[in-house]
Amino acid sequence: MQAVTVEHIVKKYGSKKETVTALDDVSLDVAQGELFGVIGPDGAGKTSLFRILTTLLLADGGHATVDGFDVVKQYKQIRNRIGYMPGKFSLYQDLSVEENLRFFATIFNTSIEANYDLIKDIYIQLEPFKTRRAGKLSGGMKQKLALCCALIHRPVVLFLDEPTTGVDAVSRKEFWEMLKSLKKQGISILVSTPYMDEAELCDRVALIQSGKIMSIDSPQSIIKKFTKKMWSVRSAEMFRLLNDLQQYSNTEKCYAFGEFHHLVLKNDAEGMDPVMHYLEHLSHLEIEMQLAKPNIEDCFIELMSQ
Amino acid sequence: MREAVITANKLTKKFGDFIATNEVSFEVDKGEIFGFLGANGAGKTTAMRMLCGLSMPSSGSATVAGFDVYKQTEKIKQNIGYMSQKFSLYEDLTVSENIRFYAGIYGMARQAIKEKTAQLLNQLNLTPEANTLVKALPLGWKQKLAFSVAIFHEPKIVFLDEPTGGVDPITRREFWNLIYRAAERGITIFVTTHYMDEAEYCNRVSIMVDGKIEALDTPRNLKKTFNATSMDEVFLQLARGAKRSDD
Numbered sequence A: 001m002q003a004v005t006v007e008h009i010v011k012k013y014g015s016k017k018e019t020v021t022a023l024d025d026v027s028l029d030v031a032q033g034e035l036f037g038v039i040g041p042d043g044a045g046k047t048s049l050f051r052i053l054t055t056l057l058l059a060d061g062g063h064a065t066v067d068g069f070d071v072v073k074q075y076k077q078i079r080n081r082i083g084y085m086p087g088k089f090s091l092y093q094d095l096s097v098e099e100n101l102r103f104f105a106t107i108f109n110t111s112i113e114a115n116y117d118l119i120k121d122i123y124i125q126l127e128p129f130k131t132r133r134a135g136k137l138s139g140g141m142k143q144k145l146a147l148c149c150a151l152i153h154r155p156v157v158l159f160l161d162e163p164t165t166g167v168d169a170v171s172r173k174e175f176w177e178m179l180k181s182l183k184k185q186g187i188s189i190l191v192s193t194p195y196m197d198e199a200e201l202c203d204r205v206a207l208i209q210s211g212k213i214m215s216i217d218s219p220q221s222i223i224k225k226f227t228k229k230m231w232s233v234r235s236a237e238m239f240r241l242l243n244d245l246q247q248y249s250n251t252e253k254c255y256a257f258g259e260f261h262h263l264v265l266k267n268d269a270e271g272m273d274p275v276m277h278y279l280e281h282l283s284h285l286e287i288e289m290q291l292a293k294p295n296i297e298d299c300f301i302e303l304m305s306q
Numbered sequence B: 001m002r003e004a005v006i007t008a009n010k011l012t013k014k015f016g017d018f019i020a021t022n023e024v025s026f027e028v029d030k031g032e033i034f035g036f037l038g039a040n041g042a043g044k045t046t047a048m049r050m051l052c053g054l055s056m057p058s059s060g061s062a063t064v065a066g067f068d069v070y071k072q073t074e075k076i077k078q079n080i081g082y083m084s085q086k087f088s089l090y091e092d093l094t095v096s097e098n099i100r101f102y103a104g105i106y107g108m109a110r111q112a113i114k115e116k117t118a119q120l121l122n123q124l125n126l127t128p129e130a131n132t133l134v135k136a137l138p139l140g141w142k143q144k145l146a147f148s149v150a151i152f153h154e155p156k157i158v159f160l161d162e163p164t165g166g167v168d169p170i171t172r173r174e175f176w177n178l179i180y181r182a183a184e185r186g187i188t189i190f191v192t193t194h195y196m197d198e199a200e201y202c203n204r205v206s207i208m209v210d211g212k213i214e215a216l217d218t219p220r221n222l223k224k225t226f227n228a229t230s231m232d233e234v235f236l237q238l239a240r241g242a243k244r245s246d247d
Helices: A046-053 A075-081 A097-107 A113-123 A139-151 A169-184 A196-201 A219-224 A238-247 A273-281 A296-304 B044-051 B073-079 B095-105 B110-123 B139-150 B169-184 B219-225 B231-239
Strands: A004-014 A019-030 A035-039 A061-066 A082-085 A157-161 A188-193 A204-209 A212-217 A231-234 A251-257 A260-265 A288-291 B004-015 B018-029 B033-038 B059-064 B080-084 B157-161 B188-192 B204-209 B212-217
Touching: A004 A046, A019 A046, A019 A061, A019 A212, A035 A046, A035 A169, A035 A196, A046 A061, A046 A157, A046 A188, A075 A082, A082 A139, A097 A113, A097 A139, A113 A139, A113 A169, A139 A157, A139 A169, A169 A188, A169 A196, A169 B231, A196 A219, A196 A296, A204 A219, A204 A296, A212 A219, A212 A296, A219 A296, A231 A238, A231 A273, A238 A251, A238 A260, A238 A273, A238 B169, A251 A296, A251 B169, A296 B169, B004 B044, B004 B188, B018 B044, B018 B059, B018 B188, B018 B204, B018 B212, B033 B044, B033 B169, B044 B059, B044 B157, B044 B188, B073 B080, B080 B139, B095 B110, B095 B139, B139 B157, B139 B169, B169 B188, B204 B219, B204 B231, B212 B219, B212 B231, B219 B231
Parallel strands: A035 A188, A035 A204, A082 A157, A157 A188, B033 B188, B033 B204, B080 B157, B157 B188
Antiparallel strands: A004 A019, A004 A061, A204 A212, A231 A260, A231 A288, A251 A260, B004 B018, B004 B059, B204 B212
16 A cells, blocks of 8 residues: 555636646655655645645645545544655743643554654754744754654655744754655655755655646656756856857856856757857856756756647 | 945953854945845844944944944945845735835925836836735745835845745746846845745855854855865855754
């Protein structure tokens, strides 16, 4: 049995006159024990999908199941089996760290003690602050507490909606380490993020844009589908270089990417020499050009422009 | 010729016993894109607030656009622009109302506002949306508009506090093109971001850890110094040792 199945889900908002399609015929499966990423920018439909799967929102069309239960007819069973960490911090700000945790354990008819082993590694970092009000915690600490509260009833499937948005690079890395160790305990995890680089930490990902899934596969396989050669180019004047490369006759696509610009040529057979001549002719200095490996962000850009 | 538009010398801010920003010194040149990085709680926001004339330093000195951060805060405010993702435009005003409002605050003449508004809307392909409420715009358009509004009065420096969160990779790059173009016109860009690839787009980058600037150089030199292949690695090496964390 799959941890999550989504078949042709449609969700629309607004009135008859003006409708926005948040999810447009979305289908996907998450296997048991899988760490599955939903990758896309704000407004792509990630939160709508999560709210439908956590039984907080009704779809306008399609079917979905979580742990084998139907999200509409069997929502009560689902609610007992899942953990959900919404994008917005939703714990009780006026309860302490420990009180929040105890509260969530109690409403699921369990206790902190019964499931402590599951959250121990994370909670240990919060323990020095267990009497502090949740509202007074730092961003990273709030995030850890929210994760503990989502886990305290030992869910079968965990839904994390943009857990790392606005969090610095160090805390992001720590958070993904926690997810890896939860995965080892057999929990299926569905996580959404706007950070493309996090895709590579998932078993499989769905790239989503404007309510449509552009691609579903393992990050490695998505990257393999990028069949054209990709060059990375730099020179002493990066902005002028970008404009010049975008004007170049054999350029299919050129965009900034970290310290280089990524360049895809219309005709790969021509190779780099004509590009180098063109740039030298335009008196660029310190030109460097080499083949580069595409990553998920390159694939996302490619899929977006198809 | 180099011309410093921001100078900070041992700039410090204490809140009681807590030293949020600890003897920070640096200079930013005219037309430079300066990345101001640090983990949550490192003291970036406090430093930025002092430079914007919104918070009085505890000690040290700094000038922004030639004005003193202790005595000439109003002059500073007139000569800078500011944009953050959290607060930028008024959602319940239309596109052109937002422009008129901000331009008016900066004391621009009515006729100049009118002419420049038409120009800007044209440049951003927003002319058909002039009378649309900002809340109805896609996030990427909002961000581009917010940036353009922040530099509408031709400030010497614009402060961008995590300007690009949450947008798709193409829109993010379009936004950076606007930044490059502004820098080319001589506007100095002072930017904080959590996207480490964006740190690479800066001319120079400083990284704050626990209230102090621990590194300041071009992305290239930083990577060399820290023997790293990406700015992400440089950042992790420095910020891993941080003791503080906060928002």
